[in-house]
Amino acid sequence: MKRPQTQVAVLQAADAQEDRRIDEVADEADCKPEAATRAAFELEADGLLTVTEETVSHYELTEEGERYVRESLPEQDLYAAATDAGAKEGPVQMGQVIGASGLEGAAVDIALSNYARKAYGEIDSGEITANPDADPGADPEMLALEAVADGRVDDADADALDQLERRGLVDVREETVRSVRLTDDGVTALMEGVEVAETVDQLTPELLTSGEWEDVEFTEYNVEADAEDVRHGKEHILRQTANRVKDTLVGMGFQEMEGPHADAQFWINDCLFMPQDHPARTHWDQFALERPDEIRDLPEDLVERVRSAHREGVGPDGEGYHSPWTEDVARGMDLRGHTTSLSMRYLSGHQVGDLEPPQRYFSVEKVYRNDTLDPTHLLEFFQIEGWVMAEDLSVRDLMGTFTEFYEQFGITDIEFKPHYNPYTEPSFELFGTHPETGEIVEVGNSGIFRDEVLTPLGVECDVMAWGLSLERLLMLMYGFEDIRDVHGTLCDLELLRETEVMH
Template sequence: MSSAPTLHPIERSILKALANNDSDAGSLAASTGLSIDQVRRGIEWLKFKNLISISESSILKVQLGSEGAAAIANGLPERRLVNAVKQGKATIGEILTSGTVKNEEVNAAIAGARRNQWIQFVEGRMEATALAEKQSAEETFLANLKNGTAAEVGKMTESEKKILEQLKKRPNYVEIKEEKESRISLTGAGRALIPTLDEGQGERRLTSEMITSGRWKQTKFSALDVEAPAPAVYPGRRHPLIDIIEEVKEIFVGLGFSEIDGPMVQSGFWNFDALFTPQDHPAREMQDTFYISGQRQHIPASDEQKKRIAKVHEKGWGSKWDIKEAERVVLRTHTTPVTLRHLATIKPEVGRYFSVGRVFRNEKVSYKHLVEFHQVEGVATAPRASLRDLMGLQKEFYAKMGIKKVKFWPTFFPYTEPSLQSMVYNERLEKWVELFGMGIFRPEVTEPLGIKNPVLAWGGGLERIAMLRFGLDDVRELYGNRLAWLRSVPRCQL
């Protein structure tokens, strides 16, 4: 329960101002000398402590429209018509010729003048009556609007409401707007604090001068309410996906892996051919892959490597290997060409390497597919590396990511044999979902490049891990830049 000594000076000022009468934020700012932002902040604090209550109400107010303002300045169409009749314009043609009333106004002007009994027709000609000088109800209503009266619908008489309905039929003569009003009043707990508001006041700031002089020992300080709500602060921060990437890199390094990187633009040789992907495979078509239009590049590989790759393809797939197809330039469809080229260059006896980078697939964007995403990939090589070692590495990696339930299913990938698909259990969805693919590089991949030992490899889309971590059902939300979501993701997740 709140007490006077724990109140902030802003709260005290607002409570004192409300002691006699209910008020609104603007009036409180004027009576207390506080800024409107300080008043709004104090209102939120007091509302949270149940010391004030806020009642909302709405008021319908009538304002002049553009045509209504013009009518006040120049007269209603029926008034201008009567004035023209008084000047001797007795027929519709004469009135239109004079320009007093516009063509689109003449029918409404005649109807209004007859309704007000301002004119009469005698042998087809208009004549002004004795009532022509009398002001109409519409004219009075518009004049009152200009003077600031009769503007609130709830306070109008029945006759005024009928006039309003008539004016609403005329486009842009009047506008009705809803204004919301908040009335702030003391609760029973707030009113009980009023007599004690001046008690317990003291210094609220501890300065360096107080400390060095020792004056703080004799100074009486105000109590601080440490349970009072603090305003939300949204400091600059990295995108949550970048946090995931950094976490993945840290895990790999902790498992003894070294990071490698390479260009996003690759030759077809390293992206497909070196991985024993047939040159007529559907994955190499424009429908699945982004090619750099009209570009070819000299294959960054030795003549011996190209010769061995050609031999493996012709033996394995039974068709002649075309170097022109291998020279085509693509946006990499995975990070494996970077990994494989690194292994072919250094030919390690024992090694662990990983990469995290952007890859590109010519796919239809959906809740689970993007044309550009991040792939995380790890490889390990040793003389006696086995599938059991690969599964152990995978389980250790997932455990450090906070994923405990993991199992593996046999599957097929073009350049690994045997191949497995890792499955992890999604607690929120209560089902198993696919995550990474894994396997041992085929001899057709490693032997032509002079890599002698088995190479364990696994990889997949990093965004899938992010979706699991953040509880998302649509991968596009990671890139939607929706501030509400970005601010809601905690920096450290347990």
């Protein structure tokens, strides 16, 4: 029997009594693993070898995971502080416990989101309790972290390992390991003798012109053999959907807005007729900048008109808020909590000059809020901002725009509920039905801007506006139940790789 050289070498390196890994066989056969794999599949097709596969997971601690192994998990620190504060006997103030725990920044949100999940206690209305029966010392996730650190992954709880991967505390690399074993026919072939055949794997001009191609033996190719799994990069599903949203809105006649992520409270809140003592303007809801802590330039005439709207109101029947309003607060720099700051810049003429109706503008940009992490809330997410400036707009125009927009994504069950906003009247929220759970999911907020917003900006016609969540749109399109699966430190990479993009 004659065989190509690589096949002969693989046959001779294989064993009839046990499986041998293909990389070991390749080393002994003095060839590359991919060449040995190809030869093994060709031999399997002829019944001389069997090829088996198994997926092996390799776990490695991330930098954050290594820190927790040295110290402790944030939720363990929170439980210890809550216990010291007497939370086992009854509720105590959460602020007091967080301060005593030493947790800061993102660690606070991590601790809070995992505290209740692990039944360490309950968090409600700013108070926290500690479950007397909880045992943080036996936390399965901490034990799994230690097992990974010590190379004892087989001893770790599988569910805990999955959770650690979701939290970004371990990186998991999966490897497909192939092994080969001689069949009875393979043993017989070796006993009878297998010779190396002179083969070529490429038809060259020289072979054609010389006529030698008639006398050589060409290497056989198995077109059904598995190719190496290459995990190449691809565009994130969130970005793909954002681009699709942009294309849809451009197709509906809208132009795209641009503007800063960090902006003055004046553009973020004051122009929207949100009083300066509104709870949503505190550090509990927004992220303030330390450097720079205020904006340099604001249009003085617009600042005065906005101040007047807040203090005295607009028009003969205007009331205003009669609450404190200072330019110092308006100049404070924050990360924008909504992209309506862009709308204020454009409608005022500050960004691209004065606009004459009709006009349609949109943006699909990131915003930042100091929310508690849960399946529908993140600290940063994408908002689909949009507005239409025209004469005699009505709520029916707004509802019709949403109906047309969401139908482009296969969503036809949008519902509306009246709502209150400081900056729009009338206002309403939008809801859709989750395709997997059947639950009603809020997807956005909208309304027609009040005179107290438009008059200081110098706009003399109607403007209808909205802010929609891109992540919630994905939930309705793909059935995601937790937006943390899509992006962030807990995202599910396998889910993103395997999800088929909808068009």
